[in-house]
Amino acid sequence: MSFFYLTPVKGELPIHLLEIIINNRLEHLKTVFGGAPETYNEYVIEGSVYDNVGHFTLCIMVILCVNREFSQFFMKAELEQFKRRLAALSAYEMRSFSKKLLRTIKKYENVPTHVQSLEVLCQHLMLKEVAQHVCSTCVNNCTVHKISVNFKSCLPLVARRQVELRNGIAEIPCSRWKQYLVMLFSQNLKNRLNNTGFETLKSDPRIMGLLAEIRNNYTLVEDKTNVLxxxxxxxxxxxxxxxxxxxxxxxxxxxxxxxxxxxxxxxxxxxxxxxxxxxxxxxxxxxxxxxxxxxxxxxxxxxxxxxxxxxxxxxxxxxxxxxxxxxxxxxxxxxxxxxxxxxxxxxxxxxxxxxxxxxxxxxxxxxxxxxxxxxxxxxxxxxxxxxxxxxxxxxxxxxxxxxxxxxxxxxxxxxxxxx
Known part of the structure; x- marks a missing residue:
């Protein structure tokens, strides 16, 4: 499994364990959101089953909650966590990360446009020399390696004039690849939150019970009047x-x-x-x-x-x-x-x-x-x-x-x- 979260893990979990997982992840995200250094948490180990389950379950909660403030908190915290994890990857870990994503993408029947761009990037990052360069010797404005993608998949980079455009194809230099990975992660998460429906889950008392507890826990931290x-x-x-x-x-x-x-x-x-x-x-x-x-x-x-x-x-x-x-x-x-x-x-x-x-x-x-x-x-x-x-x-x-x-x-x- 990858901390890019392309697909959820399959299986069964008891509801009490699911509650522990999402509460621990929520506390962890609050720490990340506040800019504090991360502490060890067995339920948020990158690439683990708990990490995957916690991410996708909180996505469901955000969709069902329909709370703009909570949604923005979740988006910003998950994005910041992804940046931290990405920055900490060694060349070997970057190659492993890319290979896992490519194996997942191969299982897609219809690959979304942003995932197609992710596939192109991972095909380069899985190469030993390229990964070593990106994770160690690559500096600002480095153009040793480039990838070519549809300009629509990197509009923020186009707007900042950070890529070269030729006939609707954008060439992204290696100095921008990590930045581009963060953009793709954000785009994938937004797509999931905006285009996924879980109306049927509103009739499930277990899910609604978890949702009520998350609302309480989030309010407790944000609302200082609730301090005991x-x-x-x-x-x-x-x-x-x-x-x-x-x-x-x-x-x-x-x-x-x-x-x-x-x-x-x-x-x-x-x-x-x-x-x-x-x-x-x-x-x-x-x-x-x-x-x-x-x-x-x-x-x-x-x-x-x-x-x-x-x-x-x-x-x-x-x-x-x-x-x-x-x-x-x-x-x-x-x-x-x-x-x-x-x-x-x-x-x-x-x-x-x-x-x-x-x-x-x-x-x-x-x-x-x-x-x-x-x-x-x-x-x-x-x-x-x-x-x-x-x-x-x-x-x-x-x-x-x-x-x-x-x-x-x-x-x-x-x-x-x-x-």
Missing amino acids: KSKDVDKTSLYFPPCMLNLHQSLRKKHRLSHSQRFYYSLFLKDIGMPVEEAIEFWRAEYRLHPNGSHSCCHTWEKDEKKFLYGIRHMYGLEGCRKNYTSVNCQRIQSTDNACSEGGCPFKSFDSSKMAPLLQGCTEPVMSKINELKSKNMYTSACMMYMQSCHVESTGCDNSSFNFTPVKYYMTASKNIVN
Whole structure:
């Protein structure tokens, strides 16, 4: 596969993995768009299956979203990423890149005009001497090698008088080939976004669920009014799902959480809008307090400040392997053994007495339906039933428990918050 993305990979992926792939790619593109140096991300390794799937799935999301700002962000970020990757290619990698594209183009029944020009360029770049020249010794205004293409496929170069024109044929010098590759990539991406229809996918709740989450994630980063501050967590907890509300209440009561539950809760706060500096302030305030009651955590802020700072920054992708962690879904929480922990899914693990403080305001008819769903092991559906009963105006959920997450619960429940 090539990072030019001529064709999508074929196969099947579970929806939760697809969600992880596109969220990681979106975060990566935000980094690229902001001009920051790239960090390692296993889901955006160039030429990998995840890289291909993430690109084409986000293309679908951009088409379905019909949001000009988001579309422009995606175009600019993908283009900048392509430029970075292209500039980093060695002569050997350039030849490999060209050969992969030529193999893909050969499978086309009807080759588009811009792809025909790409084919001509790749036929030259696959040659050893040419690739070495372009990637090492080629300088500005170098004309050692040239390709001939229809002038319509390189109009920006024609407009800037950077090519020679003869009878409608443009001769592009080797000093412009990388620039021309970027133009062809942009043209191919625009063609895909403008001339592809996915109307039938609008009836697929899985795709629309992914689209809703992407809208939320993109808005969270761009809209600074959605930043969650440490001092506002208590009032915001009114919209937390019971599993995270339980962790919040336990933390406020004992001022400590076990390692795994602190990790889950930290990622939840991060994904609903808490920046790293606010996260440090939040945990500093709690772990400076003397612990109450029984707990499995022996840390204090004074003794372990360096560990806490590193751990928090690590979760935000600022330390270590620079991986940007995301919060877990309901299925993961429900599958974890919480016998010796204060966490877990309340609808699965808690008895009625322990559930009561978390489900305040729940009417008897709703509670009866929740218990019925619990008896059928439909814990996520029970959680969604509770959410809809408590936030009647916030039913912007697709009513599918498929890959539901605590973050999705919060995003749905908090839509009517008035700042």
